Amino acid sequence: MPASLSEIIMHLLEKEPDNRYQTAEGLIHDLERVRVATAPFRVGERDVPLRLLPPSRLVGRDDELAALGVAFEEALAGRCGGVLVGGAPGVGKTALVNQLRPVVTGRDGWFVAGTFDQYRRDLAFDAVNQAFRALGRLLLAEPEDELGAIRQRILRALGSNAGLMAATSPELAALLDTPPAAGDPLTAQVRAQRAALAMLRAVASRKRPVVVFVDDLQWAGRTPLGFVDLVLSEEPIEGLLLVSAYREADVDATHPMKQMLSRWEQQAGLHQVRLENLPVSGSVAMVAEILRADPAAVTSLAAVIEPHAHGNPYETVELLNALRGEGVLAPTADGWRWDAAAVRAHLGRSEVTGLLKARVAAIPAQSRRMVEAMACLGGRAEASVLQTAIAGPVDGVVQMLAPALAEGVLVLEPGAHDAVRFRHDRIREVVLGGLNPRRRCTLQLAMARRWRRYRSCSRSPRSSTCRCSMPSTITRSNTGWWRCCGGPLTRPR
Ligand SMILES: Nc1ncnc2c1ncn2[C@@H]1O[C@H](COP(=O)(O)OP(=O)(O)O)[C@@H](O)[C@H]1O
Ligand SMILES: [Mg+2]
Known part of the structure; x- marks a missing residue:
């Protein structure tokens, strides 16, 4: 086998995904060089992805990663109950906590996560509920005899609140094998919080640790926030760790988290x-990793970017992509080329928000309208939900979204569902901010009406089973329809 072909294969097999080929074009280019040339060449010389991505290994977070690792070890011994990760948007909170996932699974543990949404307070966008659904799926996948024993343990721990937990998701209803029954609505909130903690106590152990990650806690509603408060205020449970990430600047003196934070700060464990x-x-x-270049070669570029991105990882990636899109940063056969004056002039014109706005504006109108609809629905949406909400063509949703996906505004969510989400909540904020309030209200109302019509058609005449993907708890009333499309409680006139 020619040595260069062997090198190409080894490059395809690199352990780190970042070190492998990033584009089919890059691989085709190298294979063609093997075919026509005999002289050696640098593997991956034309392998430049259309969109520059952040490195999969975090830069400069060794201490924080070590702190998370220590907290997890202490949780195994019942000495630590929680970790709070605070910081500005885009600083890397979500990315940091996700690094714990392989550590937990490496210890035979379960890492379950959920994210709160700025504009949705219903169960589908409740991070605690999402994490419990994930936990339910993991438990249901256990071998039948073990599942039976765990079910009994959980039922004993839940007592009369088993029906309440079963009412929160189909996964828990199947797991508990109990008819959903929320019981007295006046006490449901407190009972739900206590029952959730009791369930975690019954599942987590040193042998099977459970890490629950609730992201963007600053947007949590009262019930899930109360649950987090309960877990963090109780004695740590062996094998259980609750990790919460939140935007520090969003928690002002009037925020319900403010008092809790001062209490949590005094908390041992x-x-x-x-x-x-x-x-x-x-x-x-970071710039060197993104451009796959030598740090010394990109120092001057990083110096021009720094006063604009201020070392914020998300903004650094966005600025590099904007520069590349404008052609002032360009790949050549000898590496990246840029003109420092042009870069400075370009960045001087607009801050990151302005660049994001320009990116959204550049998306073709049809795709942009879908992105706007999606921004009203939530940070993520399943293709079927979007299709109903915008009355788009069947099977055409992902194709219609293709320009937004190519632009990096949205990303496909890995997993079995056909779902998309915003690459970052800052992009969603820019999209929503760009909609004038009247247009936003009209869009939300139109989507809510389509949902109502769809639900009336898809309801079977004999049963009240709903086939739409909106949880029935939030789709009962007209207000529910309206709110699940992101609308406030007052309707447009
Ligand atoms: N230290 C880092 N090194 C490399 N990439 C990073 C780092 N921190 C964040 N990123 C990247 O920046 C982007 C924003 O990070 P994210 O965790 O979503 O921020 P936050 O949750 O604080 O808003 C993500 O694409 C993430 O992979
Ligand atoms: Mg985040």
């Missing part, structure tokens, strides 16, 4: 991790 922007050396390392 609770770790706090504050994420700051990367220092200059970190920014250089």
